[in-house]
Amino acid sequence: MNCEEAKKHFQELTDDEMSPELEKEIRKHLRRCVDCQEELIQLKKVIVLLNDLDIFDPPPDIIVNVNKAIDPDVSLLQRLFNFFGGAKLTYKAFAVAIVAIIIIYMNGKTPPSVDDLKNDMVTKHQEIADKKYAPQRNESVVKEVPPEVTGKAEPVVDIATESPLAGADAAGQYASQLFDDMSDKVLVGADEEGATTKGSLEPSEFFEKENAEKVGALETAGTRKDEDGEAKGSEYQKGLVVDKLDATVGGDFVGGGNVAEMSGEAGAKADLQQTKPKKLKHKAVKKAKKPKPLKDSYAKDVKDEDETAEDARADQVVKEESAKKDTMQGSEPLEERHGRVDEKKLKEPPQVAAASLPKYEPAKKKVKKQLTWSDDDLALDEELELDDDDLLLEDDSDNYAFGMQPVEAPAKEESPQLSEVPLDPESNIEPTLLEPETSADSVSKARLGRKQKASGEKRKRRTTMEKSDVASSTAPEEFGLAEVDGDVSGARANVAKQKTPEFFQNIQTARAENENYIQLNVDNMGKAIKRLTKNIQLYSATIIRKKSTPKNTNIVLLLPTKNYKKFMKQVRKNIKWAVVKSARIDIKLSKKLDKRVEKIIHRKKERFLLVEIDMTM
Amino acid sequence: MNIETITAIFCLLGIETMKTDRSGSGGGMALDELELVKRSKNKDRKAFNELMLAYQRRIFNIMYRFTGDYEEAKDLTQDVFIKVFKSLDSLKEDKKFKSWIIAIAANTFRNRYKYNMSRGKGRTDSIDSQIETQNGSIKVELKDNKPGADDVVHSSRIKELVQQKINLLKDEHKEVIVLRDIDGLSYEEVSTVLEISIGTVKSRIFRAREELRKQLVEVIEYF
Numbered sequence: 001m002n003c004e005e006a007k008k009h010f011q012e013l014t015d016d017e018m019s020p021e022l023e024k025e026i027r028k029h030l031r032r033c034v035d036c037q038e039e040l041i042q043l044k045k046v047i048v049l050l051n052d053l054d055i056f057d058p059p060p061d062i063i064v065n066v067n068k069a070i071d072p073d074v075s076l077l078q079r080l081f082n083f084f085g086g087a088k089l090t091y092k093a094f095a096v097a098i099v100a101i102i103i104i105y106m107n108g109k110t111p112p113s114v115d116d117l118k119n120d121m122v123t124k125h126q127e128i129a130d131k132k133y134a135p136q137r138n139e140s141v142v143k144e145v146p147p148e149v150t151g152k153a154e155p156v157v158d159i160a161t162e163s164p165l166a167g168a169d170a171a172g173q174y175a176s177q178l179f180d181d182m183s184d185k186v187l188v189g190a191d192e193e194g195a196t197t198k199g200s201l202e203p204s205e206f207f208e209k210e211n212a213e214k215v216g217a218l219e220t221a222g223t224r225k226d227e228d229g230e231a232k233g234s235e236y237q238k239g240l241v242v243d244k245l246d247a248t249v250g251g252d253f254v255g256g257g258n259v260a261e262m263s264g265e266a267g268a269k270a271d272l273q274q275t276k277p278k279k280l281k282h283k284a285v286k287k288a289k290k291p292k293p294l295k296d297s298y299a300k301d302v303k304d305e306d307e308t309a310e311d312a313r314a315d316q317v318v319k320e321e322s323a324k325k326d327t328m329q330g331s332e333p334l335e336e337r338h339g340r341v342d343e344k345k346l347k348e349p350p351q352v353a354a355a356s357l358p359k360y361e362p363a364k365k366k367v368k369k370q371l372t373w374s375d376d377d378l379a380l381d382e383e384l385e386l387d388d389d390d391l392l393l394e395d396d397s398d399n400y401a402f403g404m405q406p407v408e409a410p411a412k413e414e415s416p417q418l419s420e421v422p423l424d425p426e427s428n429i430e431p432t433l434l435e436p437e438t439s440a441d442s443v444s445k446a447r448l449g450r451k452q453k454a455s456g457e458k459r460k461r462r463t464t465m466e467k468s469d470v471a472s473s474t475a476p477e478e479f480g481l482a483e484v485d486g487d488v489s490g491a492r493a494n495v496a497k498q499k500t501p502e503f504f505q506n507i508q509t510a511r512a513e514n515e516n517y518i519q520l521n522v523d524n525m526g527k528a529i530k531r532l533t534k535n536i537q538l539y540s541a542t543i544i545r546k547k548s549t550p551k552n553t554n555i556v557l558l559l560p561t562k563n564y565k566k567f568m569k570q571v572r573k574n575i576k577w578a579v580v581k582s583a584r585i586d587i588k589l590s591k592k593l594d595k596r597v598e599k600i601i602h603r604k605k606e607r608f609l610l611v612e613i614d615m616t617m
Numbered sequence: 618m619n620i621e622t623i624t625a626i627f628c629l630l631g632i633e634t635m636k637t638d639r640s641g642s643g644g645g646m647a648l649d650e651l652e653l654v655k656r657s658k659n660k661d662r663k664a665f666n667e668l669m670l671a672y673q674r675r676i677f678n679i680m681y682r683f684t685g686d687y688e689e690a691k692d693l694t695q696d697v698f699i700k701v702f703k704s705l706d707s708l709k710e711d712k713k714f715k716s717w718i719i720a721i722a723a724n725t726f727r728n729r730y731k732y733n734m735s736r737g738k739g740r741t742d743s744i745d746s747q748i749e750t751q752n753g754s755i756k757v758e759l760k761d762n763k764p765g766a767d768d769v770v771h772s773s774r775i776k777e778l779v780q781q782k783i784n785l786l787k788d789e790h791k792e793v794i795v796l797r798d799i800d801g802l803s804y805e806e807v808s809t810v811l812e813i814s815i816g817t818v819k820s821r822i823f824r825a826r827e828e829l830r831k832q833l834v835e836v837i838e839y840f
Binding site for chain 1: 694794
C-alpha cells in the first residue's frame with residue numbers, strides 16, 4: 001500500500017469504521033512512512049480540536065422573542081389594545097362619557113326665549129347705533145365706504161322674522177335652512193352706520209371676511225331683487241349642504257361666498273370664506289328651539305315658491321321691520337334714518353344687510369401642531385449633496401461596531417486610542433497611544449452614562465497628553481499599515497502586548513504633506529470631502545457628528561477599492577492630521593447607514609472599501 | 618413600562634413556571650420528546666417552549682459555528698424555531714424531530730447565506746484582506762495567523778483560530794464538519810439532514826478535515 005491509498009482510508013481509520021484487514025495494512029504502511037504518520041496525527045488532532053470547541057449558552061431571550069413572534073393571541077390582543085389606545089383607553093372612555101353628559105345636558109337645557117334674544121340684540125344694536133354712528137345716519141346708503149370701514153363691515157342677518165325649526169334639530173340643518181331663507185328673501189344692503197333692523201343677528205357671527213374690498217362691495221351693493229334671490233337660492237342651498245358639514249366639523253364655511261354674490265347688486269363677488277361654525281351652531285341651536293312654527297319657505301325648494309306669496313311675505317316682513325324699528329327708535333321711519341333709500345329696497349325684507357356695525361375681527365388661525373421630528377427625519381433633513389452621491393449627516397448616538405460588537409461594549413470604550421490632541425505640524429508632535437486604563441477604572445467608567453464617559457475620557461486624555469512627554473511617543477513617519485503595526489515602542493508597545501494585531505491593522509494616521517492642509521472642522525466638511533475624493537468615484541459620504549463633541553465629526557466614505565491608494569495620498573496631502581480606519585470592524589455605522597451602504601454595494605456591483613476618517617481632536 | 622416589556626416578563630414567568638412544573642409537581646415527570654412534539658403539533662405552547670428549551674443550545678451552537686457571529690446565530694436560531702412552529706404539521710414522523718429541526722437549521726443558514734450574497738455582503742473589502750487596485754494590489758500586512766507563544770498557551774485563542782478556519786471553509790464543507798465533528802451527528806444523520814448521500818457526506822468531511830488540517834498545521838504543532 002502506498003501513501004495515497006493509505007491517506008484515502010485515514011478517515012475510516014479515525015472514525016473506527018475500518019475492516020480489520022484493511023486496518024492491518026494501513027498500520028503496516030504507517031510503521032514505514034513517517035509522513036503518513038504525521039498526517040494522521042494531525043488529522044486526529046483536528047478532529048479533537050473540533051470536538052473540543054466550546055458549547056455556548058444561547059442568549060436568554062431567544063424563547064421570549066420566538067414566543068412574541070409566533071404567538072397570534074398575544075399579538076392580536078396587543079393589536080386590539082393598541083387599536084383602542086392601549087393605556088389611554090380609560091382616558092378615552094372618560095372623555096366619551098364627559099361628551100355624552102354634555103350632549104345630554106345640552107339637549108335637556110331650555111333654550112332662551114325669543115323675546116330675550118330679541119331684547120338683547122335690539123339693545124345692543126341700539127346702543128351702538130346711537131353712540132357710534134348717530135352722526136352719519138343721514139348719509140346715503142350707497143355712498144362709498146372708506147377702506148377702514150369696509151374692512152369692518154359685516155352683513156346682517158335678521159332673525160326677527162325667522163321661523164326656525166322646532167325642537168332640537170342639528171345646527172347644520174338649521175344653518176342650511178337659515179340660508180335658504182336668506183335666498184328667499186331680499187338682501188338688504190346697509191350702510192356702515194349699522195342701522196340695522198331690530199332684533200337682527202350679526203352675520204359676523206356667521207361669516208368672516210378675508211377681503212376688505214370685496215366686503216366693501218358687498219356693503220355698497222345695496223339691495224337685491226327677489227328674483228335674484230330666488231335664482232340663486234337653489235344653488236346656494238346646495239352649497240349649504242356642504243357648508244353644514246364643514247360647520248359641523250369645525251371647518252371653513254365656504255358657502256359664505258354665495259351670500260356676497262347674492263347681496264351684490266353690481267355683481268360684487270365677495271368671497272367670504274371664513275365663518276365661525278361653532279357660534280353658528282350655537283345660535284342655530286338656540287333658534288331651532290324657538291317655539292315658532294316652521295315656515296313653508298324652509299321646507300320648500302326656492303324655485304317652487306310662488307312669486308306672489310313671496311311678495312306678500314316680503315311686505316309682511318317690511319311691516320314687521322318697521323314696527324320693530326319704531327319700537328327701537330321711536331317712530332323714526334327707515335327712510336328718514338337712511339336718507340335716500342330706494343323704495344324697491346324697502347319692500348324687500350331686510351333679511352341680510354351689509355352693515356359695518358361690529359369691528360371685524362379675523363378668526364384666529366389654527367396653530368399648526370408642532371411636529372416632532374424623529375431622528376430619521378433629522379438625518380434626512382440634514383442630508384447634504386456631494387456630486388451625484390449623498391452626504392448623510394448622521395448622529396452617532398445609535399452607532400454600533402459594524403456587525404461585530406456593540407458600541408457600548410466596555411472593551412471598545414476602554415481600549416487605548418490614538419491621541420486626539422491636534423498636532424501642530426511645526427512641533428513634530430506625533431499622535432500617540434495612551435496607557436490602557438486599569439480594570440477598576442474601566443468598571444467605574446462603565447457605570448457612568450455614555451455621555452459622561454465620552455466627555456470625561458476625552459478630558460482625561462487631553463490632560464494626560466498635555467502632562468506627558470508627547471514627543472517621546474512613536475507614530476510612524478510614513479502611514480502605511482506596515483509601519484503602524486511594525487513601529488511599536490514605549491507606551492504603545494505595552495498596549496501591543498495586550499491587544500491582538502488586528503487593532504493596529506485597522507488604523508492609519510495621516511497628516512498633510514504640504515502647507516495648504518485642511519484643518520477639519522464641522523464647517524468645512526464638504527470642502528474636505530471634495531478635496532479628499534478629487535478624481536475618485538465616491539459612492540457615499542457620511543458625516544458622523546458626535547453628540548459629546550458636536551464640533552468634531554468623522555467622515556465615513558465608501559470608495560471603490562481600486563482608488564484606495566489614491567485616496568490615502570490625498571488624505572496625506574490635505575488633512576492636517578487624522579486617523580484613518582479602514583476595517584469594517586472599527587467603523588461604527590448606524591443600522592440605517594449600514595443598510596444604505598449595503599444597498600449601494602449591491603447596486604453598483606463593484607468592490608468597495610469603507611473608510612472612516614476620524615478627526616476627533 | 619411598555620407592552621413589550623410586559624409581554625417579555627409574562628413570557629419569562631411562563632417559562633419559569635414550566636421549569637418549576639418539570640422539576641416538582643406530579644412526581645416531576647419530564648415529558649419526553651415525542652410527547653412534546655405531539656403536543657406542539659396541537660399548538661400547545663407550553664410543550665413547544667419545552668422543546669425550544671431542549672434544543673435552543675444545540676441549534677444556537679450549530680448556527681454559531683456556521684456563521685461565526687453571535688448575533689447572527691441568535692437571529693437564525695429564532696428564525697429556526699419560528700419556522701419549526703409554523704411547519705410542525707408537516708413533520709410526518711415525530712421520531713425524526715431532531716433531524717428535522719437540524720435540517721431546518723441548515724436550510725435557514727443556506728437561505729441566509731444566499732440572501733447575504735445577493736445583498737452584496739460578500740463583495741466588500743476590509744483592510745484585513747488583500748486589496749486589488751489599478752496599480753496592483755496594496756501590500757497590506759495581513760494579520761499574522763501564525764499563533765504566537767502567548768496564543769498557543771491560551772487554548773481559547775486556538776479555538777478562535779479554529780473557528781476562523783471553519784468560517785473560511787466552503788459552505789458545503791462547513792455544514793458537514795459542524796454537524797459531524799462538532800454537533801456529533803452520525804454520517805446517516807448528516808446525510809438525512811442535508812439530503813445528500815452518505816458517500817457524499819464522507820467525501821465532504823474528508824476534504825473539509827484535510828483543508829482544516831492544512832490551515833491549522835502550525836496550531837497543531839503546539840497542541
